[in-house]
Amino acid sequence: MSDLFAKFDPLIAERQALLDTGVKDPFALVMEKVLSPTRAICNGRETILLGTYNYMGMTFDDDVIAAGHKALDEFGSGTTGSRVLNGTYVGHKACEEALKDFYAMDHAMVFSTGYQANLGIISTIAGKDDYIVLDIDSHASIYDGCAMGQAQIVPFRHNDVSALEKRLGRIPEGAGKLVVLEGVYSMLGDVAPLKEMVAVSKAAGAMVLVDEAHSMGFIGENGRGVAEAQGVLDDVDFVIGTFSKSVGTVGGFCVSNHPKFEILRLVCRPYVFTASLPPSVVATAATSIRKLMHGSNKRAHLWENSKRLHAGLKALGFRLGTEEPQSAIIAVIMPDLERGAAMWEALLGEGLYVNLARPPATPAGMTLLRCSLCAEHSDAVVGAILGMFENAGKATGVI
Ligand SMILES: Cc1ncc(COP(=O)(O)O)c(C=O)c1O
Numbered sequence: 001m002s003d004l005f006a007k008f009d010p011l012i013a014e015r016q017a018l019l020d021t022g023v024k025d026p027f028a029l030v031m032e033k034v035l036s037p038t039r040a041i042c043n044g045r046e047t048i049l050l051g052t053y054n055y056m057g058m059t060f061d062d063d064v065i066a067a068g069h070k071a072l073d074e075f076g077s078g079t080t081g082s083r084v085l086n087g088t089y090v091g092h093k094a095c096e097e098a099l100k101d102f103y104a105m106d107h108a109m110v111f112s113t114g115y116q117a118n119l120g121i122i123s124t125i126a127g128k129d130d131y132i133v134l135d136i137d138s139h140a141s142i143y144d145g146c147a148m149g150q151a152q153i154v155p156f157r158h159n160d161v162s163a164l165e166k167r168l169g170r171i172p173e174g175a176g177k178l179v180v181l182e183g184v185y186s187m188l189g190d191v192a193p194l195k196e197m198v199a200v201s202k203a204a205g206a207m208v209l210v211d212e213a214h215s216m217g218f219i220g221e222n223g224r225g226v227a228e229a230q231g232v233l234d235d236v237d238f239v240i241g242t243f244s245k246s247v248g249t250v251g252g253f254c255v256s257n258h259p260k261f262e263i264l265r266l267v268c269r270p271y272v273f274t275a276s277l278p279p280s281v282v283a284t285a286a287t288s289i290r291k292l293m294h295g296s297n298k299r300a301h302l303w304e305n306s307k308r309l310h311a312g313l314k315a316l317g318f319r320l321g322t323e324e325p326q327s328a329i330i331a332v333i334m335p336d337l338e339r340g341a342a343m344w345e346a347l348l349g350e351g352l353y354v355n356l357a358r359p360p361a362t363p364a365g366m367t368l369l370r371c372s373l374c375a376e377h378s379d380a381v382v383g384a385i386l387g388m389f390e391n392a393g394k395a396t397g398v399i
Contacts (some may be wrong), residue, residue, distance in 0.1 A: 057376030058248030071283035087276030114242025117252030120270035123149035130176035177206035183215035183226030188321030189329030217246025340367035346392035
């Protein structure tokens with residue numbers, strides 16, 4: 001019998017070699033108790049959370065929690081069904097209404113995760129004879145959506161407008177074209193030049209989908225994302241997003257003004273062939289989305305946090321993913337995986353949790369310590385975080 005696991009041997013060996021150096025497994029941390037959007041108990045000690053994507057700190061919002069409790073009491077723990085059968089409750093419709101209001105768009109479709117939203121929308125609208133032009137650093141869910149729909153994939157260099165234009169120019173006349181972009185790229189925390197990219201895509205007659213997973217709720221005057229901030233939201237055909245970041249729960253969505261959008265509910269397999277979100281989850285999401293419409297003070301504080309952490313880390317001598325802060329993600333570039341893991345563990349020892357990211361998830365083979373700030377981090381906490389980075393950086397020789 002052939003061993004189908006043989007292909008994992010190099011990864012198993014690499015992981016073992018890392019653990020043999022004595023570091024804790026950075027991918028097996030357990031949150032023993034979560035105290036707030038910014039604090040948890042890990043390994044028995046209170047830890048500051050700086051790697052949760054909980055940008056707007058909505059997970060412990062009183063109204064959000066109350067809405068979840070109420071829905072749990074009134075509608076039970078789960079729907080046990082697909083959206084197209086018994087799984088559409090008033091709560092799912094209310095959540096879609098909240099999204100339509102949030103984006104001021106005609107249509108909204110809620111999926112069970114953001115991963116499934118990309119998988120479903122991309123695979124359904126772009127099929128075998130169509131072309132998808134996408135940034136090479138796109139999220140796995142975008143690549144998986146392309147693979148599922150069997151469209152022709154045409155990647156272009158990260159955030160390179162002229163590369164996008166050239167690729168579009170080579171697509172056969174008359175073929176269906178979808179350009180897939182992200183507002184914020186989560187590995188380095190950099191923002192896409194959507195204004196130019198959307199213009200180039202529209203000039204070539206392509207439809208445009210933008211994944212705003214890391215920008216919804218935070219970037220743009222109304223938190224609608226990078227497309228709003230750069231003034232091109234009206235030219236974007238589909239916005240994809242998630243509830244697992246700023247919204248503070250779980251789920252995914254697509255919003256659009258396309259007049260035929262509603263047909264997707266019947267033909268999109270990752271929407272039809274899976275159970276819908278539990279009533280408590282859509283209730284928390286709808287409440288959170290409506291509160292995010294009035295989140296400008298929180299957005300302003302989150303920008304302050306991002307700027308302060310970026311400037312502080314730079315002053316300490318760390319190499320960062322972007323020259324200037326562009327989002328709520330600050331990526332600290334590590335010299336290699338070993339020192340990255342050592343630094344990650346030293347930070348945890350200091351009482352700080354960040355994300356360790358490594359290839360293949362990262363671009364250019366980089367090992368990164370990714371920090372994602374929260375609007376609930378106080379000035380004092382950001383100061384404490386910088387002190388922890390200084391201690392851990394010096395202890396591990398990274399600075
Ligand atoms: C750009 C992007 N799109 C989609 C997703 C998937 O979101 P979800 O966690 O809701 O599946 C993520 C999550 O990491 C993401 O970073």
